[in-house]
Amino acid sequence: MKLEKFLEEISPLISDKDTLAVNASPREAGNCRKMTALINKDIAGSSAVNLKDFDIKPCLGCLSCVAGHCLQKDDFGKFIKLIQDRRVLIIISPVFFTSIPAQLKALIDRCQVYWTNKLKPVRHCDGYFVLIGEQSKDYLDCASRPVKACFNTLGITHKGSYYILNNEIA
Numbered sequence: 001m002k003l004e005k006f007l008e009e010i011s012p013l014i015s016d017k018d019t020l021a022v023n024a025s026p027r028e029a030g031n032c033r034k035m036t037a038l039i040n041k042d043i044a045g046s047s048a049v050n051l052k053d054f055d056i057k058p059c060l061g062c063l064s065c066v067a068g069h070c071l072q073k074d075d076f077g078k079f080i081k082l083i084q085d086r087r088v089l090i091i092i093s094p095v096f097f098t099s100i101p102a103q104l105k106a107l108i109d110r111c112q113v114y115w116t117n118k119l120k121p122v123r124h125c126d127g128y129f130v131l132i133g134e135q136s137k138d139y140l141d142c143a144s145r146p147v148k149a150c151f152n153t154l155g156i157t158h159k160g161s162y163y164i165l166n167n168e169i170a
């Protein structure tokens with residue numbers, strides 16, 4: 001999908017809502033960063049963060065969350081606080097080996113604490129997923145599955161997923 005078409009489609013859906021755009025790419029000045037900056041600039045009421053600026057450690061699979069809390073000490077709680085009262089969350093991610101980068105997968109896996117305890121930390125929030133890749137292949141199904149499951153676990157309503165090619169941004 002071309003960048004202009006994406007912005008045209010998404011703007012009326014999220015304008016003037018408290019929107020957080022999350023750049024899930026670890027790359028400093030890449031395509032996802034560019035896209036995140038554009039959303040932040042063009043859409044009223046939005047702000048943006050880079051996921052790589054948060055220290056989010058991977059899930060250890062230790063099941064301590066069954067007893068109510070996670071053993072990892074890092075920025076996970078800070079990130080959840082940041083999205084908790086938003087009306088819209090947009091995750092912008094590159095394709096890494098047909099799926100999502102490790103930083104985003106780490107965030108998703110850590111949401112196990114909410115799934116295990118049947119807690120929904122986010123309310124009244126619409127979620128969008130934007131995947132950016134180099135090849136014109138259908139990666140969206142594979143890459144968006146964990147994101148959709150995570151939205152569902154957190155209490156975010158998945159409203160749409162989009163695939164944008166590198167050359168549709170430049």
Ligand SMILES: Cc1cc2nc3c(=O)[nH]c(=O)nc-3n(C[C@H](O)[C@H](O)[C@H](O)COP(=O)(O)O)c2cc1C
Nearest residue numbers: 025027030031032094095096097098132133134135
């Ligand atoms: C480790 C790695 C794996 C990648 N795997 C794929 C892939 O399987 N399919 C694809 O289309 N692009 C792949 N790419 C290309 C990136 O998804 C693409 O260039 C994206 O726009 C990069 O976003 P960024 O500039 O925000 O980091 C890969 C890039 C990297 C670094």
